[in-house]
Amino acid sequence: MGTVVETPVKEADATVTVKKPTVVFVLGKHFVLALSSVFVVILSGGPGSGKGTQCANIVEHFGYTHLSAGDLLRAEIKSGSENGTMIQNMIKEGKIVPSEVTIKLLQKAMEESGNDKFLIDGFPRNEENRAAFEAVTKIEPEFVLFFDCSEEEMERRILNRNQGREDDNVETIRKRFKVFLESSLPVVQYYEAKGKVRKIDAAKPVAEVFDAVKAVFTPKDEKAAA
Ligand SMILES: Nc1ncnc2c1ncn2[C@@H]1O[C@H](COP(=O)(O)OP(=O)(O)O)[C@@H](O)[C@H]1O
Ligand SMILES: Nc1ccn([C@@H]2O[C@H](COP(=O)(O)OP(=O)(O)O)[C@@H](O)[C@H]2O)c(=O)n1
Numbered sequence: 001m002g003t004v005v006e007t008p009v010k011e012a013d014a015t016v017t018v019k020k021p022t023v024v025f026v027l028g029k030h031f032v033l034a035l036s037s038v039f040v041v042i043l044s045g046g047p048g049s050g051k052g053t054q055c056a057n058i059v060e061h062f063g064y065t066h067l068s069a070g071d072l073l074r075a076e077i078k079s080g081s082e083n084g085t086m087i088q089n090m091i092k093e094g095k096i097v098p099s100e101v102t103i104k105l106l107q108k109a110m111e112e113s114g115n116d117k118f119l120i121d122g123f124p125r126n127e128e129n130r131a132a133f134e135a136v137t138k139i140e141p142e143f144v145l146f147f148d149c150s151e152e153e154m155e156r157r158i159l160n161r162n163q164g165r166e167d168d169n170v171e172t173i174r175k176r177f178k179v180f181l182e183s184s185l186p187v188v189q190y191y192e193a194k195g196k197v198r199k200i201d202a203a204k205p206v207a208e209v210f211d212a213v214k215a216v217f218t219p220k221d222e223k224a225a226a
């Protein structure tokens with residue numbers, strides 16, 4: 001994780017170890033590590049556009065840690081957490097879980113990973129997600145990979161996904177498409193205005209999509225040398 005200087009910080013009777021230049025601040029009664037020195041890439045795109053599939057490829061080739069907001073929320077349901085029922089109902093309805101819940105899961109996963117390069121898949125999904133994440137973590141993504149795919153193709157893929165997901169049915173898919181258009185696309189537009197969006201034609205076969213993804217991750221000087 002780069003050069004790490006460990007500094008003990010004391011607050012009340014809690015002691016945490018901070019890795020510089022990480023910033024620590026207090027949210028409610030809990031310490032929250034703001035991992036402002038990490039390298040974050042956001043993956044956005046409609047449900048079924050292939051985000052998870054390409055994340056697995058990126059992890060293998062470029063050594064990132066993959067954090068899927070949906071996977072973290074599904075694991076939280078399985079863990080028997082007090083928020084489990086609420087999360088399950090939101091997912092069944094295709095609604096976005098309150099940011100506080102998702103951000104805590106993301107932060108915990110980042111802190112436990114031991115890595116400093118993250119793919120954040122399926123987050124932020126609305127303006128509330130984005131603003132809360134930035135306010136709490138101070139993390140600014142390096143870029144946003146946007147997977148562009150037609151609803152027709154995404155629906156076909158989801159109905160063949162076979163992962164036993166409760167939201168992979170026509171009724172919920174339609175709701176998720178609506179949420180994507182109304183709530184998630186504006187976030188992509190926000191990053192677009194900052195010049196951070198790298199748009200990928202995600203309707204192509206997996207290997208071709210990965211070729212396009214690889215080109216985004218490969219530093220320019222390496223591309224010139226190749
Ligand atoms: N480029 C592709 N072409 C065809 N099928 C794909 C492609 N990418 C992913 N899939 C399949 O489509 C389904 C949805 O992909 P997934 O990676 O779970 O998407 P997302 O995380 O964006 O919802 C999976 O069954 C996956 O195997
Ligand atoms: N930031 C997020 C991401 C997912 N979710 C919930 O989790 C569901 C599944 O998300 P996902 O990322 O696993 O879905 P896919 O795009 O992979 O199909 C969403 O439809 C939301 O109900 C959320 O509430 N907030």
Ligand SMILES: [Mg+2]
Pocket residue numbers: 051052068070122
């Ligand atoms: Mg996914």
